[in-house]
Amino acid sequence: MVVSVYAVSHDPLILYTPIGGARPLSTVAAIGRRLAERRATLLLSPNWTLERPAVVNRMGVDLAWYRERFPLHKLIFLCNTEEERRLVTAVGGAAIFSNHNLMVSEDIFRPLPDIPVEFDAVYNGRISHTKRHYLALDIERLVHVTFSIGEISPAGARAFVRCLQAQSPLHHIANPIVDGMTAKLATPEVNGVYNQAAVGLCLSAEEGAMYSSMEYLLAGLPIVSTPSLGGRDVFFDPDYCVIVEPEPAAIRRAVERLRDRAIPRQEIRRRTLEKVRTGRLELTAYLSALKQRLGSSDPPFPQWPFQGAGTLMRWATLREHAREIAAFPQASAVPDRARPL
Known part of the structure; x- marks a missing residue:
């Protein structure tokens, strides 16, 4: 074991x-x-x-x-x-x-200077139906960090990856893809992806406290979340964390509002660290x-x-x-x- x-x-x-x-x-x-x-x-x-x-x-x-x-x-x-x-x-x-x-380590997850924002949102969610990736598909520019921990079969996981790839030419999977499967990124690489996005997404209905929700905040990203069980909202702040209904259009609108506010990343990080x-x-x-x-x-x-x-x-x-x-x-x-x- x-x-x-x-x-x-x-x-x-x-x-x-x-x-x-x-x-x-x-x-x-x-x-x-x-x-x-x-x-x-x-x-x-x-x-x-x-x-x-x-x-x-x-x-x-x-x-x-x-x-x-x-x-x-x-x-x-x-x-x-x-x-x-x-x-x-x-x-x-x-x-x-x-x-x-x-x-979660604030030394690893942090804002990086001079990294251009290329995506409206990032979603760090493993290959699992519980992560409800489909809720993000209305977002215009979206980057995924995703990998399999064996919750679905290898064939199912490869089909999942193909589905994400086919959604939009403006959507991107940050992980390397080998033989149709995503490879895991090192944590500094994940932080680099966060810094290319304007907003972090939390879309599951229940899980644990979701480490990536804290990673987003330490990297200075505001968050769009759905209602959930598990405790990921413990460190949320209503000034830069929005909880909306689990509907693709509602999530897209919330992402665009937070993106356009351009809240300083160091401010989000500072208040989270407090x-x-x-x-x-x-x-x-x-x-x-x-x-x-x-x-x-x-x-x-x-x-x-x-x-x-x-x-x-x-x-x-x-x-x-x-x-x-x-x-x-x-x-x-x-x-x-x-x-x-």
């Missing part, structure tokens, strides 16, 4: 990992088996909305199973919305509100207090503990992650002041 695990602290062991799917704790259980004999706290970041009561209710049963099976572990959900936090808490989970878009810094300070303070509750004698985190967030999602096998974690120092005893969360 391939997962992403990031060590926030080695002693006490605090790990950050994304969760998702119909059984969000399935990958967590696999990690737990590898760490069953070690005290660990796992920070769980939903990469798909938990505003799904049926999924969360079933997860409550899984939480009870996990606590019984792995008594040395603590699970804490970092929820993308307050509603997610409420739902998780209601089934007995420990949860705080901390949107995962705090992890919100991001507030959220990061809150999470840093929470994690510093968490270390103390777990019995650590270390000082509080002196800075944002997710440095290198642009490469935070490092995917590897459980065996590889477990080998790395085994090399971390391990406390010989748990101090008396350590207590349950």
